[in-house]
Amino acid sequence: MKTHRLILKGAIHLLPAHLQARYTEQWQADLEGAQELGMSRTSIVGGAFLTALTMNSNYHFAPLERAHTLAHRARWSIACGLALAIGMVCLVGFVPDRPAEAANLLPKILAILTNLIYSMMWLLVAATPLFFAHLLAIFLPPKIRPVVYLLIPALFIGAFIYDARSQNLGSTTVLWAYFTPFFLSLLIYLWARLSILKAPLRAAVASQAQKTTLAFTTCWLFTGLMLVFALAFLVLFPYSYAPYSLTTYWQLIGEQPYTLWAEHWLIGTTLTLLALLSAYLLIALISRRAKTAQGVIGTSLALSALATLIYLVTVLFMVLPSNSYNSYTDELGGFALIITVLALVSGVFLLLAPRSYRSEYPAEKTKPDGAVLSHSR
Amino acid sequence: MEQLSRITPATADTLSALLNAQDPTWGLEIIKNTGRPAGSIYPILDRLENLGWVTSAWEENTDRKGPRRRLYQLTAEGAKAAPDVIASAKLRERQKAARGTSPVFGRSVWA
Numbered sequence: 109m110k111t112h113r114l115i116l117k118g119a120i121h122l123l124p125a126h127l128q129a130r131y132t133e134q135w136q137a138d139l140e141g142a143q144e145l146g147m148s149r150t151s152i153v154g155g156a157f158l159t160a161l162t163m164n165s166n167y168h169f170a171p172l173e174r175a176h177t178l179a180h181r182a183r184w185s186i187a188c189g190l191a192l193a194i195g196m197v198c199l200v201g202f203v204p205d206r207p208a209e210a211a212n213l214l215p216k217i218l219a220i221l222t223n224l225i226y227s228m229m230w231l232l233v234a235a236t237p238l239f240f241a242h243l244l245a246i247f248l249p250p251k252i253r254p255v256v257y258l259l260i261p262a263l264f265i266g267a268f269i270y271d272a273r274s275q276n277l278g279s280t281t282v283l284w285a286y287f288t289p290f291f292l293s294l295l296i297y298l299w300a301r302l303s304i305l306k307a308p309l310r311a312a313v314a315s316q317a318q319k320t321t322l323a324f325t326t327c328w329l330f331t332g333l334m335l336v337f338a339l340a341f342l343v344l345f346p347y348s349y350a351p352y353s354l355t356t357y358w359q360l361i362g363e364q365p366y367t368l369w370a371e372h373w374l375i376g377t378t379l380t381l382l383a384l385l386s387a388y389l390l391i392a393l394i395s396r397r398a399k400t401a402q403g404v405i406g407t408s409l410a411l412s413a414l415a416t417l418i419y420l421v422t423v424l425f426m427v428l429p430s431n432s433y434n435s436y437t438d439e440l441g442g443f444a445l446i447i448t449v450l451a452l453v454s455g456v457f458l459l460l461a462p463r464s465y466r467s468e469y470p471a472e473k474t475k476p477d478g479a480v481l482s483h484s485r
Numbered sequence: 486m487e488q489l490s491r492i493t494p495a496t497a498d499t500l501s502a503l504l505n506a507q508d509p510t511w512g513l514e515i516i517k518n519t520g521r522p523a524g525s526i527y528p529i530l531d532r533l534e535n536l537g538w539v540t541s542a543w544e545e546n547t548d549r550k551g552p553r554r555r556l557y558q559l560t561a562e563g564a565k566a567a568p569d570v571i572a573s574a575k576l577r578e579r580q581k582a583a584r585g586t587s588p589v590f591g592r593s594v595w596a
Contacts (some may be wrong), residue, residue, distance in 0.1 A: 132552075134512065138554070141511070141554065142513065145513055151523050152513075155522060155525075158528070
């Protein structure tokens with residue numbers, strides 16, 4: 109029974125803060141009464157976990173004013189765009205200048221992998237103008253929005269074709285290496301956009317679709333972060349080199365003894381996890397919602413703050429002398445400027461945007477006969 | 486009351502259990518009566534409640550010690566609409582079975 113109660117507490121902590129009191133009492137009563145009905149306590153605890161993970165907390169908020177809804181959706185758009193763009197800044201310094209270069213230097217499988225990652229960099233590059241399209245679409249009439257989304261990808265496809273022709277690559281490589289990840293990115297991004305547009309007016313927290321999209325976006329961000337930390341360690345490590353591109357990086361790793369290779373990735377990953385934990389705790393402290401996992405990772409403000417934090421770390425490395433991040437200064441001058449402006453603009457927007465969403469329904473109402481009812485519509 | 490966007494067999498079973506009960510029913514009893522796992526019924530009750538099909542209240546005037554149980558009942562509108570929803574869900578199940586799909590395992594009986 110004690111174990112069940114303990115696990116149940118874990119499930120309750122997954123719920124949004126305003127629902128925890130109700131479900132604590134309800135599920136504890138169910139747990140204690142399970143034997144009376146001949147039911148398994150484990151099934152109650154399992155059910156509670158499943159419910160906490162899948163519960164649509166949008167139901168539990170009051171309707172929003174239209175202006176607040178727009179601001180809320182704009183915040184999500186900015187958060188997605190900013191995270192994708194900053195993920196790009198973290199990653200783009202680690203790719204070779206041209207896919208053909210990788211093919212000459214590496215075994216075929218690594219060349220394919222390099223090309224794939226290279227094309228994913230373009231995917232992130234593509235996300236930056238889409239971010240602007242997002243911002244535009246929020247304030248445009250619905251009929252014009254599709255045009256914005258069609259126009260910008262069309263421009264990018266043209267650019268990709270031109271780039272591929274200049275390198276004399278085969279059409280299959282072009283399609284595989286460039287277009288597929290690009291369209292994948294586009295779909296993910298439009299999915300986020302559509303889910304934001306289609307969200308009911310009362311939605312004050314992320315829907316399942318938004319959360320999934322954010323998971324993709326956050327993956328990009330964290331992959332960039334992992335590479336940044338991993339390479340920083342490689343620079344500090346006395347037996348390692350300071351590579352300037354992913355091609356050289358893999359080539360050097362291939363030359364190292366296996367123990368070094370494993371050690372490098374282990375420590376790099378550990379550092380990344382520590383960085384994530386620190387960011388998590390920082391955000392939790394700022395938002396004072398440490399007990400609510402959904403509240404910490406599921407807000408646009410939190411994602412924007414995390415993305416900006418990571419960007420600042422990257423910039424800090426960039427200005428330090430004698431390290432591999434010096435390579436950024438040559439390749440990323442324009443990008444860094446754009447991202448800095450984006451971070452500034454979005455920071456000001458987030459500060460100025462109205463924040464009166466999340467007005468909750470009264471948790472309980474009292475019936476005339478004295479019975480206590482939950483909110484009802 | 487808002488329309489249900491998706492009506493699963495588990496939703497129909499939950500509505501059926503609520504419809505058959507004369508008084509407000511303990512959530513765990515609904516789970517037992519439907520014979521479905523708690524992980525299916527808890528979210529359905531939450532959804533039905535928030536769409537205005539069901540209301541819930543804490544039990545009162547009980548000698549039992551410990552946390553209060555949550556009792557559920559259909560709203561007047563919910564009770565009116567529930568039979569149609571249950572009937573259409575049953576019809577869909579029958580049609581699915583007629584097409585050769587097992588309602589239990591969700592795959593073709595010919596497989």
